[in-house]
Each structure stands twice: as structure tokens, then as C-alpha cells.
Amino acid sequence: MTPTPRPKRGAVELLISTRKGAFRLKSDATRASWKLRGPWNLGQIVNHMVLDPRDNKTMLMAARPGHLGPSLFRSEDRGKTWVEAKRPPAFPKAKKGKPGRSVSHTFWLQPGHDDEPGVWYAGTSPPALFRSTDGGNTWRGVDGFNNHPDRKKWLPDEATPPDGATLHSINVDPSDPRHLVIGVSVAGVFESTDRGKTWKPMNKGCDMDYLPGDDHEYGHDPHCLGVHPLDSSRLWQQNHCGIYRMDRVAGEEDRWIRVGRNMPKAIGDIGFPIVMHPRDPDTAWVFPMDGSSVWPRVSPGGKPAVYRTTNAGKSWTRQDKGMPKSQGWFTVKRQCFAQDARESIGLYFGTTSGEIWASKNGGGSWKCVAKHLPHIYAVEVAGVRP
Amino acid sequence: MIVHIPSPLHSYTDGKTPVEATGKTLLDLLKNLDKQFPGFLFRVIDEQGEIREHMQFYLGTKRESELSAPLDKVSEVHIICAISGG
Numbered sequence: 001m002t003p004t005p006r007p008k009r010g011a012v013e014l015l016i017s018t019r020k021g022a023f024r025l026k027s028d029a030t031r032a033s034w035k036l037r038g039p040w041n042l043g044q045i046v047n048h049m050v051l052d053p054r055d056n057k058t059m060l061m062a063a064r065p066g067h068l069g070p071s072l073f074r075s076e077d078r079g080k081t082w083v084e085a086k087r088p089p090a091f092p093k094a095k096k097g098k099p100g101r102s103v104s105h106t107f108w109l110q111p112g113h114d115d116e117p118g119v120w121y122a123g124t125s126p127p128a129l130f131r132s133t134d135g136g137n138t139w140r141g142v143d144g145f146n147n148h149p150d151r152k153k154w155l156p157d158e159a160t161p162p163d164g165a166t167l168h169s170i171n172v173d174p175s176d177p178r179h180l181v182i183g184v185s186v187a188g189v190f191e192s193t194d195r196g197k198t199w200k201p202m203n204k205g206c207d208m209d210y211l212p213g214d215d216h217e218y219g220h221d222p223h224c225l226g227v228h229p230l231d232s233s234r235l236w237q238q239n240h241c242g243i244y245r246m247d248r249v250a251g252e253e254d255r256w257i258r259v260g261r262n263m264p265k266a267i268g269d270i271g272f273p274i275v276m277h278p279r280d281p282d283t284a285w286v287f288p289m290d291g292s293s294v295w296p297r298v299s300p301g302g303k304p305a306v307y308r309t310t311n312a313g314k315s316w317t318r319q320d321k322g323m324p325k326s327q328g329w330f331t332v333k334r335q336c337f338a339q340d341a342r343e344s345i346g347l348y349f350g351t352t353s354g355e356i357w358a359s360k361n362g363g364g365s366w367k368c369v370a371k372h373l374p375h376i377y378a379v380e381v382a383g384v385r386p
Numbered sequence: 387m388i389v390h391i392p393s394p395l396h397s398y399t400d401g402k403t404p405v406e407a408t409g410k411t412l413l414d415l416l417k418n419l420d421k422q423f424p425g426f427l428f429r430v431i432d433e434q435g436e437i438r439e440h441m442q443f444y445l446g447t448k449r450e451s452e453l454s455a456p457l458d459k460v461s462e463v464h465i466i467c468a469i470s471g472g
Contacts, residue, residue, distance in 0.1 A: 067438075
């Protein structure tokens with residue numbers, strides 16, 4: 001177990017990535033009032049913007065104008081000034097006559113381990129993992145994953161999600177920088193214990209109701225995945241096919257448990273994001289969405305709510321105070337739900353309809369703190385790891 | 387020669403268009419632009435050397451889709467960004 005960190009204090013700043021640029025939303029010290037700034041890179045698709053919690057200065061932003069190639073922007077002064085990365089994530093050029101891959105966009109940005117300043121990871125679409133050792137200025141593919149001999153089996157060309165297949169949820173174990181756990185839609189959860197040289201699927205126990213057969217080794221669709229920062233044997237996953245928890249025990253098979261079975265039947269356990277409590281591995285929040293029939297992917301019945309568990313998924317409590325009681329058709333994407341690590345946990349989610357909702361009491365009550373933004377792709381709390 | 391730059395790429399040229407560039411082929415010309423305006427090339431050509439989906443090139447008034455096309459008889463190049471969608 002990693003020592004429990006002290007709660008963070010003071011004002012909270014949200015880093016908001018949208019389909020039309022990036023914005024920043026800062027609270028006062030009590031998190032009661034909020035001020036919006038921006039946009040940055042207006043008109044560009046911004047998939048992710050993250051502040052490095054190790055130095056509180058370096059920021060990365062993955063951006064792509066709809067009609068040009070993808071790029072990454074860097075700031076070394078907490079977002080005052082930005083420059084383009086010298087070598088953004090890109091695949092090696094293929095040998096003559098061989099098919100090559102081209103990065104469509106960088107989807108996920110993850111600061112590396114605390115003991116490895118300057119190291120960042122990036123997940124892209126098509127799914128690939130990249131690593132930088134110079135604060136995000138230049139990037140190289142993690143060949144162990146990108147060129148894995150089973151890659152073609154893991155990542156079929158068909159069955160990609162609507163926004164393209166992505167590598168996301170890059171978890172760097174706080175107790176071991178060599179230990180990485182990632183999610184790939186649609187392929188599954190994969191683990192490396194040697195900094196990405198070798199990988200194995202980690203999907204036992206996960207349902208896959210869109211294909212015949214049981215207990216597939218890969219082909220799953222993790223929507224959002226977290227390794228708990230205090231206890232890396234505890235994992236949480238919001239999957240296309242339910243909410244899962246894993247407790248790893250040495251010498252025993254790793255197996256996901258579908259704790260979403262304990263959600264109310266009328267709500268179900270489909271959704272995109274999952275948020276872990278930073279100091280309590282048994283507490284997590286999800287934002288359920290309608291995964292019935294044609295998958296509307298909006299709040300079930302037009303009644304948005306967060307659900308929280310405080311007992312590792314044995315039971316779930318609805319948290320909707322302050323949210324619309326009807327006709328609230330929210331969609332919250334996988335990177336759009338975050339927590340602020342304060343004493344009384346603040347929670348924040350962004351909707352595809354451009355609203356930011358905040359709770360400063362762990363989901364007990366909610367307030368809309370920004371609206372009229374473009375389609376929101378990601379919400380992060382500055383200084384808190386994605 | 388003179389190269390006309392589309393608005394999505396103006397952030398590289400500081401809003402300037404047209405600009406001067408040199409090259410024996412279309413690819414040479416784009417590499418020269420990248421030298422003058424770092425990052426320009428990757429926005430137009432992907433890592434496999436393919437022209438990105440929405441980019442088009444006109445040598446004078448003739449559309450050209452081969453990066454190896456010679457420019458010895460060309461004095462003006464238009465880079466077009468086919469903007470569509472919402």
C-alpha cells in the first residue's frame with residue numbers, strides 16, 4: 001500500500017477539452033463560484049489537456065483541427081504560453097510496399113511515475129502507446145505493444161467505436177514505474193510489468209455480450225479503467241458490458257467481478273466514466289447511461305444521476321440532488337468525470353451538450369457551473385492525475 | 387516560387403500568404419516550407435508520406451496529387467484545405 005496522501009487544498013481549476021477548443025474553469029477557495037477562461041486553439045478538436053502534477057508547470061494538450069494532421073501543444077508556464085511539440089506521436093514509416101499506420105489523433109495523455117520526471121505516456125487512435133522522456137516534446141512508440149505479435153488478433157479492423165478505436169486509461173502504478181495497465185476500445189485491458197516491453201491481456205471475468213461464447217481472452221470494450229493509487233491490487237472498470245472491480249491476490253487468477261449487477265435493474269450498469277476516491281479504494285462513482293436497444297447513451301429515462309459505492313460495489317446509492325428531474329438527456333464521455341482530491345471530495349462532469357456540473361460534497365448535491373460550451377471531450381482537475 | 391497558404395495553416399506562417407518557397411518537386415517544396423515553418427509538413431502529409439485526407443495541391447491551375455510532381459515549369463502553388471462538416 002502506498003501512504004495515503006493529504007487532501008489537496010484551495011481553489012480548483014478544471015481543464016476542459018472540447019470539440020472546438022480548450023477552456024479553463026477556476027473556482028474561488030470555497031469552490032462556490034467559478035470563472036471561465038478561454039478558448040485556446042479555438043476550432044480545433046482538443047481531446048485532452050493535462051497539467052503535470054509533478055512540477056505543476058508543464059501542460060500538454062492534444063489537438064487536431066478537423067482537416068489537418070494531429071499535433072500536441074506544450075506549455076512550461078502552466079498554460080500562459082504554448083508551443084507545438086517538436087515530434088508529436090507518429091508511427092514509424094513503413095517499409096516500401098508494406099502498409100503503414102497513421103495517427104488520427106492523440107486521445108489520452110498521462111504523466112509518468114513520480115520518480116521519472118519528464119516521462120509521459122500517450123494513447124492514440126488507431127490504438128497505440130507512445131512514450132516521451134522530455135516532457136512531451138518528442139515521442140516514440142512503445143514497440144512492445146504497438147508491434148506485439150498478437151496485435152492483429154487483439155485489434156480487429158472492424159468493430160471500432162463511433163469515434164474510432166482508442167488506447168485510453170493509461171495507469172502507471174505509483175508503487176512501480178515498470179508496471180503499466182491500459183485499456184483499449186475495442187480490445188480489452190492489457191498489462192505490462194516491464195515498462196511496456198511485454199504485455200498480456202487481463203480480461204478474465206469480463207462479460208462480452210456482443211459476441212458468442214464465454215470468457216474471451218481479448219476483444220472486450222473497457223470504457224474507463226483505474227488502478228487505485230493507494231493499492232494497485234484494486235482495479236475499477238466501467239466497461240461496455242457493465243461495472244467491474246478486481247482484487248488481485250498473489251498466486252490466484254486475476255478475475256473481474258461484475259459489481260454493476262448490484263445497480264438498480266431499471267438503471268443498469270452501462271456508462272463511460274468511472275471515478276475512484278483517491279484515499280478510499282472501496283469508494284467509486286459512475287455515471288450510468290442507457291445501453292438498451294440501439295444504445296442511446298443518455299441518462300436513463302432523461303433523469304441524470306451519479307451512482308456511488310462506498311463498499312467496493314456491494315451496493316450503490318443514487319446521487320441526483322440538483323440535477324434535472326426530467327428531460328435531462330446527458331451524455332458524459334469517458335474522460336469527462338473527475339475528482340479534486342480535496343478533504344470533502346469535489347466531483348465534476350462535463351456533458352456533450354456543453355455543461356459542467358460540480359459537487360463539492362462527494363456527489364451529495366450538484367450545481368451546473370458552466371454552460372453553452374462546445375461538445376465536451378474531457379474534464380481534468382489541474383494537478384490531479386487523470 | 388509563390389505558395390498560397392490556406393487559413394487553417396496560417397498559424398504557422400504568422401498569417402502570411404502567399405509565401406516564398408523553393409523545391410524541385412512538390413514534396414521538396416513542402417519540406418522547404420517545413421524548414422521555414424516547423425511542424426507544417428506533418429499537418430499536411432502523414433507519417434507514411436501520404437497526403438492527408440482534406441489537403442489538395444494546385445500547380446498553377448492544375449490539381450496535382452503526386453508528391454513527386456516536378457515544379458520546374460511552375461511559378462505558383464495553391465495549397466487548398468477542403469473544409470467540410472460541422
